[in-house]
Amino acid sequence: MKPASEKNAKHNITLADLPVGASATVVKIIPRSRGEKKFADIGLVPGTELILESRALFGGLIRVKVMETSMALHSADARNILMRRG
Amino acid sequence: MGKRFKIALAGNPNCGKTSVFNALTGARQHVGNYPGVTVESKSGFFEIGGIEIELIDLPGVYSLSSSSPEEDIVFQELTKRGIDLILNVIDSSIPRRSLYLTTQIAELHIPMMLVFNMSDDARKKGLKFDIPKLEKYFGSPIAQTIGRSPGGVKQLVEKLSASLKNLEKHGVPMLSYGADIDDSISAVAKKIDALSIESFKHIPSRFFAIKLMERDSSTMKIPELKPAWAEAEEQIKHLSSIHAVDDTGTFMADRRYGMISGACRDAISMTNEKRREISDKIDNIMTNKLFGLPIFLAIIYAMFWFTFTCAEPFMDWIDGAFGLLADSVKSGWGEETLPYLRSLITDGVIAGVGGVLVFLPNILFLFFAIAILEDSGYMARAAFVMDGIMRKFGLQGKSFVPLVLGFGCNVPAIMATRTIESERDRKTTIMVLPLMSCGARLPVYALIIPAFFAAQYQAFMMWVMYVIGVIVALVAARIMKNTIFKGDGEVFLMELPPYRLPTLRSLLLSMWDRGKMYLTKAGTIILGTSIILYIANTYPEKTEFSKDYDAQIELVKNGSRLGENQLDVLAPILSAEQLAQAKDSGEISQETVEGVSAENLNAAQKEVLEKIVAANASVAALENERGAEAMEYTVSGRVGKFLEPVFSPIGFDWKLTTASIGALAAKEVFVSQLGILYAQGEADEESVPLREQLAKNYTPLQGFCIMLFTLLSIPCLATLAVIKRELNSWTAAIVEAVGLLALAYFATLAVYQAGTALDIGTKIIG
Numbered sequence: 001m002k003p004a005s006e007k008n009a010k011h012n013i014t015l016a017d018l019p020v021g022a023s024a025t026v027v028k029i030i031p032r033s034r035g036e037k038k039f040a041d042i043g044l045v046p047g048t049e050l051i052l053e054s055r056a057l058f059g060g061l062i063r064v065k066v067m068e069t070s071m072a073l074h075s076a077d078a079r080n081i082l083m084r085r086g
Numbered sequence: 087m088g089k090r091f092k093i094a095l096a097g098n099p100n101c102g103k104t105s106v107f108n109a110l111t112g113a114r115q116h117v118g119n120y121p122g123v124t125v126e127s128k129s130g131f132f133e134i135g136g137i138e139i140e141l142i143d144l145p146g147v148y149s150l151s152s153s154s155p156e157e158d159i160v161f162q163e164l165t166k167r168g169i170d171l172i173l174n175v176i177d178s179s180i181p182r183r184s185l186y187l188t189t190q191i192a193e194l195h196i197p198m199m200l201v202f203n204m205s206d207d208a209r210k211k212g213l214k215f216d217i218p219k220l221e222k223y224f225g226s227p228i229a230q231t232i233g234r235s236p237g238g239v240k241q242l243v244e245k246l247s248a249s250l251k252n253l254e255k256h257g258v259p260m261l262s263y264g265a266d267i268d269d270s271i272s273a274v275a276k277k278i279d280a281l282s283i284e285s286f287k288h289i290p291s292r293f294f295a296i297k298l299m300e301r302d303s304s305t306m307k308i309p310e311l312k313p314a315w316a317e318a319e320e321q322i323k324h325l326s327s328i329h330a331v332d333d334t335g336t337f338m339a340d341r342r343y344g345m346i347s348g349a350c351r352d353a354i355s356m357t358n359e360k361r362r363e364i365s366d367k368i369d370n371i372m373t374n375k376l377f378g379l380p381i382f383l384a385i386i387y388a389m390f391w392f393t394f395t396c397a398e399p400f401m402d403w404i405d406g407a408f409g410l411l412a413d414s415v416k417s418g419w420g421e422e423t424l425p426y427l428r429s430l431i432t433d434g435v436i437a438g439v440g441g442v443l444v445f446l447p448n449i450l451f452l453f454f455a456i457a458i459l460e461d462s463g464y465m466a467r468a469a470f471v472m473d474g475i476m477r478k479f480g481l482q483g484k485s486f487v488p489l490v491l492g493f494g495c496n497v498p499a500i501m502a503t504r505t506i507e508s509e510r511d512r513k514t515t516i517m518v519l520p521l522m523s524c525g526a527r528l529p530v531y532a533l534i535i536p537a538f539f540a541a542q543y544q545a546f547m548m549w550v551m552y553v554i555g556v557i558v559a560l561v562a563a564r565i566m567k568n569t570i571f572k573g574d575g576e577v578f579l580m581e582l583p584p585y586r587l588p589t590l591r592s593l594l595l596s597m598w599d600r601g602k603m604y605l606t607k608a609g610t611i612i613l614g615t616s617i618i619l620y621i622a623n624t625y626p627e628k629t630e631f632s633k634d635y636d637a638q639i640e641l642v643k644n645g646s647r648l649g650e651n652q653l654d655v656l657a658p659i660l661s662a663e664q665l666a667q668a669k670d671s672g673e674i675s676q677e678t679v680e681g682v683s684a685e686n687l688n689a690a691q692k693e694v695l696e697k698i699v700a701a702n703a704s705v706a707a708l709e710n711e712r713g714a715e716a717m718e719y720t721v722s723g724r725v726g727k728f729l730e731p732v733f734s735p736i737g738f739d740w741k742l743t744t745a746s747i748g749a750l751a752a753k754e755v756f757v758s759q760l761g762i763l764y765a766q767g768e769a770d771e772e773s774v775p776l777r778e779q780l781a782k783n784y785t786p787l788q789g790f791c792i793m794l795f796t797l798l799s800i801p802c803l804a805t806l807a808v809i810k811r812e813l814n815s816w817t818a819a820i821v822e823a824v825g826l827l828a829l830a831y832f833a834t835l836a837v838y839q840a841g842t843a844l845d846i847g848t849k850i851i852g
Contacts, residue, residue: 031332032335034577037336041339043183053370055375057471057475058473058477059474059477061473063369065366070369070582073580074577074578077578
């Protein structure tokens with residue numbers, strides 16, 4: 001059995017922390033964070049399932065498949081998107 | 087005459103909107119710009135069964151949220167009076183994402199028609215649509231199309247014609263956000279109704295109520311709506327107090343995706359869901375951490391190879407064609423009739439414009455290659471791969487493509503920066519872009535490098551020039567980011583559209599759209615500069631010279647006139663035609679002498695030939711001397727002489743100074759101007775005599791300084807004009823021009839002075 005803290009962390013990670021290839025569900029976008037509306041418009045709203053497809057070599061760009069579309073965004077912004085792993 | 091209908095075409099980026107637009111309007115298009123912003127506006131005309139239609143292609147957006155200039159434009163256009171119908175293009179292979187915009191458009195309560203585009207992709211994916219059910223849900227007819235294939239919009243045309251006859255009876259519904267939110271919306275809408283705003287009578291107040299509750303910036307900018315703000319805030323507070331929504335500002339988006347989920351569950355089914363498509367597999371390699379960068383570099387290399395190698399034969403054709411044109415004008419137009427106009431047209435206009443048009447194949451091939459990368463979807467991957475590296479220099483992934491385009495021509499490259507959403511990054515990219523060594527600087531390097539550098543260093547020197555440009559650009563970007571454009575950038579969000587095979591038609595269209603700009607430059611700036619420079623180079627004409635050149639030339643010619651026996655000696659090595667000519671004029675041109683093979687000559691022949699060469703050389707020297715004297719007397723010569731004290735610290739004499747000033751209009755002008763100044767007739771970068779002249783008159787250090795100055799100063803007036811337009815500011819354009827000129831001057835000054843002090847390359851080698 002896994003310790004409770006680790007189990008808890010698994011449910012409280014941000015989009016930036018997802019490993020490549022993992023899928024997870026959006027729980028919440030931190031209110032009034034940068035670009036929250038832009039992200040909501042492309043489908044990053046609570047309940048949406050997504051897959052982290054890849055990470056760029058430098059600079060922290062990540063590629064996410066959301067609503068069957070590949071979107072690139074920065075880890076800095078992805079940290080404002082809270083996820084739950086399936 | 088019947089009424090002309092106005093239809094707006096709206097949809098997500100990459101939904102195939104442009105192909106639907108092209109399929110409907112064909113060639114009847116008009117491309118322009120929305121005033122004050124850099125978003126392209128496009129409209130076209132077509133006819134269905136006698137009904138005239140104006141189709142307005144709106145920029146691709148995900149939402150009407152006004153979080154980008156494009157969204158703001160779509161908001162403005164759609165809320166304008168006079169739109170009869172909205173064609174909403176949907177990528178039907180990804181219905182959930184695409185219908186999000188539809189839910190907002192429906193709120194405008196303007197007759198709407200849904201275009202389920204890419205229906206072939208949807209079928210392949212196993213998506214099945216219950217069309218009647220969806221038509222009922224959105225209260226709008228639905229046409230299934232394949233915009234990219236010929237005849238793929240047949241159903242759309244049929245349904246559109248039926249809809250236009252029945253516009254009043256549309257049934258676009260009020261989509262529900264759930265009872266709790268709907269009540270709040272109604273309360274705000276009531277307040278707006280009470281304001282009775284004349285200019286928005288045609289749009290339901292509910293639309294603005296929803297936007298106010300989203301705190302949408304386009305809506306907040308409408309002053310008439312200000313009295314309703316308080317109510318909207320009140321309702322948001324109320325909704326969070328009853329826990330209907332949390333305070334995220336995105337609850338409307340939440341609910342919209344909820345609506346779509348509901349609609350999709352009922353009307354869309356998936357039969358054979360393929361989780362991993364081919365596109366994803368390709369992307370696993372293309373954007374791979376390890377392979378991404380090498381693949382990218384290989385693709386860019388291939389693009390340059392294609393541009394420069396494949397365009398070569400076409401360039402030769404154009405070069406030949408302009409030579410032929412000038413010759414035929416010269417021979418068809420007697421020297422006696424309007425001699426000044428004749429020489430202005432042949433030596434000024436045809437040579438000047440031809441010199442620029444020679445690069446058209448290069449430019450078109452480059453744009454064709456870029457269109458392939460764009461239409462296939464690779465460009466977005468390139469931006470993804472390069473983002474990290476570019477960010478280190480204060481730029482970003484989307485800056486990379488315009489910078490690469492800059493190697494071709496700075497003008498379209500600057501226009502390509504429109505894809506960069508962040509205003510700050512876009513400005514930085516535009517400001518450093520002229521430092522990318524464009525095709526117009528190439529002729530200058532091609533003239534200078536072989537004149538001063540040994541064959542084994544020539545390719546290296548060329549590479550050095552490009553690298554200097556790139557390094558200075560990156561350092562400048564870094565400095566700007568840390569000073570005038572300081573602060574956090576905007577949110578970066580970029581779609582990586584699925585890979586697609588580009589259609590030839592769209593590639594050619596996009597190549598032509600951009601190539602046109604280069605042609606316009608040739609037709610306007612280059613044409614004007616050629617005429618002005620020609621006049622400045624010719625007038626005022628000197629009539630009295632320091633010595634009687636004509637007489638001296640005549641003297642040399644008489645002294646060396648070929649006698650009967652000399653001609654007999656040469657007869658075996660000349661063609662019949664050449665011999666006849668020689669007999670006629672008593673002289674043999676330098677060209678003919680050089681054409682004679684040096685082998686198998688007997689001593690007598692050699693002796694005669696040497697005499698001819700010597701005589702020809704003294705005639706040429708006298709002609710050059712006269713030319714130079716005439717030149718100094720002209721406007722160009724006087725300006726050059728006047729500015730010489732300013733330019734001599736960077737190693738320029740008056741001739742280089744005049745050429746550099748002319749080159750401020752366009753870099754290509756430098757070579758032809760220098761050619762005229764050295765009186766070598768029509769010079770181009772292959773002119774060997776001009777190179778010899780340069781090697782005789784300048785040091786390698788001066789040669790390098792010429793190239794450095796050319797690289798760093800503003801490439802051409804067209805670039806300046808496009809910077810002004812894209813940044814919408816004369817100040818920015820002037821700052822750019824002065825800044826680059828100062829950079830070029832002081833960098834060259836430093837190099838020349840340091841080189842002179844350290845005695846590097848200061849010996850004349852010619």
